[in-house]
Each structure stands twice: as C-alpha cells, then as structure tokens.
Amino acid sequence: MQFTGTDTYVASDDLKVAVNAAVTLQRPLLVKGEPGTGKTELARQVANSLGLRMIEWNIKSTTKAQQGLYEYDAVSRLRDSQLGDEKVNDVSNYIKKGKLWQAFESDERLVLLIDEIDKADIEFPNDLLQELDKMEFHVYETGQTIRAEQRPIVIITSNNEKELPDAFLRRCFFHYINFPDADTLRQIVEVHHKGIKPELLTTALTRFYEIRETPGLKKKPSTSEVLDWLKLLLAEDLSAEDLRKDGANALPKLHGALLKNEQDVHLFERLAFMARRDR
Template identity: 70%
Template sequence: MARLIGGRGCITFRAHPKAFLSKDHFMKFTGTDNYVATDDLMTAVNAAITLERPLLVKGEPGTGKTLLAMEVAEALGMPLYEWHIKSTTKANHGLYEYDAVSRLRDSQLGDDRVQDINNYIKRGMLWESFVSDKPSVLLIDEIDKADIEFPNDLLRELDRMEFYVYETQETVSAINRPVVIITSNNEKELPDAFLRRCFFHYIRFPDEETMEKIVHVHFPDIKKRLLKEALEVFFSIREVNGIKKKPTTSELLDWIKLLLAEDIDPEVLRGDSTKAIPQLHGALLKNEQDVHMFERLAFMSRRQDG
C-alpha cells in the first residue's frame, strides 16, 4: 500500500506500485519520485484535476500539505505558482496590485512610462497562473491565515477563473484553468460557500509504521534500536493529555538529528518518557508550560518508583 511520505524539506523516492497512468487519463496524479501519496489523496487530487475544481487540503502541521502542491506540479510537469497567505493578505493581492504611488511619482518626474498604465499593474499569482502558456498548478498556502472573509472574496475568481481589471478595463480569463490546491491549518473556519466549491482532503498524522518509513527516508543509517526508542518517546509525548503543542514530524526529525549528532545511547532514551523529560527535549517541546508539565510528570513518576 502506498503511503504518504511527509515531513519538511527533502523527501526521498519510494516507488509506487499502482500505476494509474493510462492513455485516456493523461493527466493523472500518482505520486512522484519524492512523494508517495495515499490512495485517498490521489483520488481527491485526480477529482480536482478532472473537474477543474480547487482541492482543499487540511491536516496537522508537518504532514506535508504544502509539499503536495509542489509534487503535483512536478508529477504533471506543470509550472507551480505559489501564493503564500499572511494575516494581512487581501484577495486582491492574488489578482493584481495597481501601484498608483509609483505612477504619481513618475508623473511628477516626467517619466514616459507614466503614459501606459500597464507599467504600474503588478500581476498577482492568480493572474500569472491564468495566463501561463501551459496548464499550471496554483498553490494557495495557509488560506486560514487571512481574514475570515478572504476565501469568499475569491469565490468568483476561482469559479469562473476570470477577473476584471478596473484600471485597464480588461477581463483576464484563464487560458488554461490551473489546478488549484489550497491548504489550511484549521486556524479559522472557512466559509460554507467556499467549501461547497472545493474537493476536500484531510491528511492524517502519520501512524507509527509510516513515521518509521519517513525517518528512514531522512536518516537511512539510523540504528533500529535508537529509532524504536525515539519513536516510542515521540508518540508517548503526543499522547500526553493536555499538552499544548504536540510535536510534529519535522520536530521529530530535528530531534533525531540531534540524538544522532550527540550520539545518544538508546538505553538512555528507554523509560525516558516516564522518568524524566526526554534528552534534548528542546527539539520536541516548544512551550514552556509543556516542559513544566513534563517535569512534573517525571517528578511524580520518580516518586512513585522510589
């Protein structure tokens, strides 16, 4: 069974046994050299491609949401346009921005450029992907970071794949409808009207078996015993009730990197999760309260043992 190999940064190849590529479906996503998608993810991606609707991907941080768009682009041989959303991002930013200030300045200086308004219109990622000469992938990353109304402002543009530029009075319509992939960290609820138009996929946190593979991909030489102990500690931390920030895949990888660098003996890790806070916990626990809680738990369990 194909498994998602996620995590931040570099990803390594695992061959996918199921080849869906067929003549009548020339654009089909089956995972790539670097990214092996789960079956449900592939179905969702392919539905989004075939029906030309956006695909909304949710999931815990560190499960490879953003990476998905990059890998889809690579698999389909399409250019990728990335639009990263911040809390201050407005829907317009993706379409275009009119730099009136520069134009005013130029007009004061008598620059010839000023005659053509097009010189002052900066294209956004949506525009770029609409006019791309071959079909493209458009990533709208972390849409939940923006204001709650943000997705609604993009409804028409994503639906019709066109928008109107007031300054030049032209309509920009997509030459090739891009494959739109939208990621969300669940920080805000997305509006229903927006959700209705998307396909939806939820990437789950990798289970222990998958995680083992992911770690192996990053640290092929890791000793079995160290890996086993480290994963045990990692998953037991994630299971602790009331922890404020659960460590993610990328944090696990950082931690293992540290363990390897410091050459920590697996024996030291054994029992760590109950008797003491884990070695080099700084990579896993990023919240003061979490660290405190662990210290307390560790103290209590030591007392029980003693």
C-alpha cells in the same frame, strides 16, 4: 495525469485519490491537517510528480485577495505625472501582476499553491470565489479580462485556525491529512533518514507517540518535528538504550525539537518529578 506520490513524499492512498479527484473535477483541492503534516510539501511534490511548474502564494494576516490578482500603484503614477514622465500615458506600467494573474497567463499548465488561507481575514476566501471558479477576472484600470489559458491545479492549505465560508467550501474538493500511524511514520522517517538503525527508530517512535498522547499537552509535536528530533539523535550518536534510560515520564533528550512552549516543558518536568518521588 495521475499523482502517484514520489520517492521523497509518502502519500497515503486516500490522499492520492483526493489529488486526482480534484484534478479530474478541475476544482481547488483544500487540504487541512495539523501543522507539520506535509500540506505545503504536497503541492511541491504534486508539481514534481506531474512535471509542472509551481507558483506559490504565501498568505499572511495582512494579505488581501486583490493582491493575488494585481495591485495598481496610483501614487507612483501621480508622482511620475508631476515629473512629466511619458510612461504615465500607459497605465499598465503601474500594475503589478499577482500570483493568480501569473498562473492564469501561463501557456502551460501549472500548480498554484495558496498556502495557509486561514491566516487571512474571514472575507478573503469569499473575495476569490468567482476568480477561482471561472478562472478569470477583470482589470478595471485597463479594461482587460484575464482568463486562464490553461486551468491550473489549485492546492489550498489550511491549519484550521478559523472556519472557512460554506460558499468557498462548496467549490473545493476537501481532504484532511490525518496524523500518520506508526507504520506510515516509519516509512516517512526512512525516506528522510536512510539506514537508521531499526532498534533506535522503534524506540524513538514509541517515545514520540508517548509524548504526543500525554494528557495536558498544549502542542503535540508534528511529523516535521520528529524528523528534526531524529536528525539530532543521529548527530549526537545516541542509541536506543540512551532513550530508554529517560523513562516514559522524563523530559526527553533534545526535547527542544519536540516541545515548543514552556507549558509543555513544565508539564514533563512535573511528570519527571512525580516519577522520581514515587520510586
């Protein structure tokens, strides 16, 4: 079972090695990188490539580790007992299975994505240490032990918003997705925008990297944002010459796809003003 990439996802050699190493070691693959570099999409593509079903657990700031295992609805059980409902005699009627439970009870191997783990509080990763290590957990209300029938391929993503505990990191295989260089980004673009004119692509990517490397930029545009920008350029039927007319210091055309806060827009407005003043 080897991940070799797909026709719709350009994976670097070191990323393929990381995925396959995690599968071989039966360890969670922890993937970090800038937002928009394809961390979440990686899990979907691994599932597609290997022909496996995927379960996705999207983490929020309010998510608790227990929710990934199960949730016990004691309030509903109390209400039903007051109404004389017979189903209160079976506590399992009030247990909602979490994403880990669903993955563990599967008869077939699957991919389990724990997306943006760093959004939760600092104790969240520690609270899942034993469950992800041993691939089992205990249900206190029923006395059951839920054990993985087939060990899932676990992919965990992080945007590096907060540090993860050392004990958690020790149990993972780690990979950082670097921002793609120009040649790799060109391949990614050609997958999503087949037939794009080479001159337009070269000019657009040159302009894009100039924007990313502008000193003082608060949020650098990502891979997903350059794909959106190119889609708009194609929709507006803009040419390479149209982009060159802007000049390196001007606010780029359709800049709302690339610049996502007012500070960065103001930065380019100031650069454009200074460029005009110095002519």
